Amino acid sequence: MSTLKLGIADDHELFRKGFISMLSGIPDFEFILEAGNGQELLDRLPANTPDIVFMDLQMPVMDGIQATEAAFERFPNIKIIVVSMYNEDRFVIHMLEKGVQGYLLKDTSPDEVEKAIRRVHEEGFYYNDFVSKAMHRKMVNRxxxxxxxxxxxxxxxxxxxxxxxxxxxxxxxxxxxxxxxxxxxxxxxxxxxxxxxxxxxxxxxxxxxxxxxxxxxxx
CATH class of the missing domain: 1.10.10.10 (Winged helix-like DNA-binding domain superfamily/Winged helix DNA-binding domain)
Structure with missing residues (x-):
């Protein structure tokens, strides 16, 4: 069984540690990188490049939007799943346009997070009902x-x-x-x-x- 290498960038240490702990019991998941902001993530990526990074949007020093753009530019093969408290359609659409492979809210269940990881790894993307509805509303209201x-x-x-x-x-x-x-x-x-x-x-x-x-x- 191959191991999926994961990373997370979030400025709230309690959430970050809890998120890692939540997934640490899954045998083929391994967190190899954690960062408190976007710049810290970019500084650590060359030495430890995960398969998938979970990215918060609002962070000090460098936010998740800037960090996403820079990460894709420097590491084209990396996959990013946004994990945010922002549920507005504009954030979802904007990050999809940036090329992220998924968008989860911070109250997402552990089972769905695992599903998102596996789907992104196997298919290259994960769209849950929340994302699909956001895209549909964008189309209807456009x-x-x-x-x-x-x-x-x-x-x-x-x-x-x-x-x-x-x-x-x-x-x-x-x-x-x-x-x-x-x-x-x-x-x-x-x-x-x-x-x-x-x-x-x-x-x-x-x-x-x-x-x-x-x-x-x-x-």
């Missing part, structure tokens, strides 16, 4: 914008199957579950996902989903 966030949005044409796969990703289904639902192979699902990334010019599934909702490519 006013027509003559200058979309992505300049080439008007040139993006997803096939009906690509939209279907992307919608099921938004609904929280795994690659295997999508394949079963659509009666196609896992390899075919992955092929559709990669073509969506290529067409949207995004680097992660999270960013592709944010793109699709922002530009009303999904129903």
């Amino acid at each position: 006013q027509v914008n003559k200058h979309p966030f992505f300049p080439n949005a008007c040139n993006v044409a997803l096939s009906s199957r690509e939209k279907e796969v992307l919608q099921l990703i938004c609904d929280g289904l795994s690659t295997t579950e999508i394949g079963d639902k659509l009666f196609i192979s896992v390899r075919t699902v992955e092929g559709h996902r990669l073509r969506v990334l290529e067409k949207t010019g995004t680097k992660s599934t999270a960013a592709a989903v944010a793109f699709a909702y922002k530009n009303q490519l999904l129903n």
